[in-house]
Amino acid sequence: MSLAQPITGTPATIERRGGIARLGRARRDGSLLATILAFAIAAAFALPYLYMLLSSFKTPVDNIALPPKLVFTPTLDNYRAITENDALFRFLRNTIVVAVGSTALAMLFAVPAAYGLVRFRLRWREGIAYLFLVMQLIPAIAVVFPYFDLARRLHLFDTVWVLIVTYTLWNIPWGIWLVRGFIQDVPRELEESSMVDGTSRLGAMLRVTLPLAAPGLTAAAILLFIGAWNEFTLAFFLTTREARTYPTSIGFFLTHSGILWGEMFATALIGTLPVVIFAILVRKTFVSSLSFGAVKG
Numbered sequence: 476m477s478l479a480q481p482i483t484g485t486p487a488t489i490e491r492r493g494g495i496a497r498l499g500r501a502r503r504d505g506s507l508l509a510t511i512l513a514f515a516i517a518a519a520f521a522l523p524y525l526y527m528l529l530s531s532f533k534t535p536v537d538n539i540a541l542p543p544k545l546v547f548t549p550t551l552d553n554y555r556a557i558t559e560n561d562a563l564f565r566f567l568r569n570t571i572v573v574a575v576g577s578t579a580l581a582m583l584f585a586v587p588a589a590y591g592l593v594r595f596r597l598r599w600r601e602g603i604a605y606l607f608l609v610m611q612l613i614p615a616i617a618v619v620f621p622y623f624d625l626a627r628r629l630h631l632f633d634t635v636w637v638l639i640v641t642y643t644l645w646n647i648p649w650g651i652w653l654v655r656g657f658i659q660d661v662p663r664e665l666e667e668s669s670m671v672d673g674t675s676r677l678g679a680m681l682r683v684t685l686p687l688a689a690p691g692l693t694a695a696a697i698l699l700f701i702g703a704w705n706e707f708t709l710a711f712f713l714t715t716r717e718a719r720t721y722p723t724s725i726g727f728f729l730t731h732s733g734i735l736w737g738e739m740f741a742t743a744l745i746g747t748l749p750v751v752i753f754a755i756l757v758r759k760t761f762v763s764s765l766s767f768g769a770v771k772g
Contacts, residue, residue, distance in 0.1 A: 529545075531740040557741050570722070585654050590680055608652050619708060642709070661684050666680070727742075
């Protein structure tokens with residue numbers, strides 16, 4: 476007695492079943508390929524960070540070994556050396572103050588500006604919006620010298636205030652472009668219903684639009700904060716000692732006798748930890764904001 480099941484049905488039915496089976500296999504193969512590709516991309520981004528992590532625990536001899544050593548005796552000497560440097564902690568404090576202050580101010584100006592571009596019938600508003608985007612294509616080095624001269628004349632050079640003001644001005648256009656897209660996804664009819672009930676335009680914005688666009692506003696603030704935290708060029712040219720930020724401290728480890736690789740990697744790793752921890756804490760909000768407004772009913 477054969478255990479094989481006979482294939483029954485019309486030729487069209489059999490062909491349809493075969494097509495469904497092939498489609499299922501193709502989807503599984505595509506899903507597997509996409510998973511492999513995602514892991515490969517993640518590994519490409521993670522390997523430099525892993526290399527930095529391992530190198531921060533190496534001795535000077537191990538750090539210059541070729542080929543690089545993957546098996547070595549770890550040491551904490553690099554971390555001991557940088558913890559004894561009070562300037563690094565001052566720079567870290569400056570970075571926190573500048574990043575938080577500039578992000579808060581940039582969002583304070585960007586949100587109402589983006590709201591006005593979306594809700595009011597302004598002439599050339601699309602052109603103005605794209606102008607804000609084009610402004611982000613200007614490299615920081617192209618405007619650093621005007622900022623330097625203004626800071627010197629206003630006696631703001633080498634202060635955290637010059638960095639807060641500069642980063643705020645630099646981030647406002649980018650913030651307007653980001654926030655504008657999220658406000659556009661909030662239906663105008665919800666505001667109009669609120670205003671029919673007696674709410675003012677400002678009240679409708681504060682009570683209806685901004686709460687609904689909160690995930691997008693959070694995502695925009697995260698991107699501005701990371702940009703301010705990592706910025707190097709403006710901080711390097713507009714400060715000398717007192718207001719230096721953490722990214723500029725990398726130059727301390729370029730000495731006459733060579734590069735202090737271990738201490739440099741340890742410093743860089745500590746500088747990335749706050750951003751990494753912050754990203755982990757807000758990852759759910761950030762991911763949800765990426766799909767905000769993607770599905771409309």
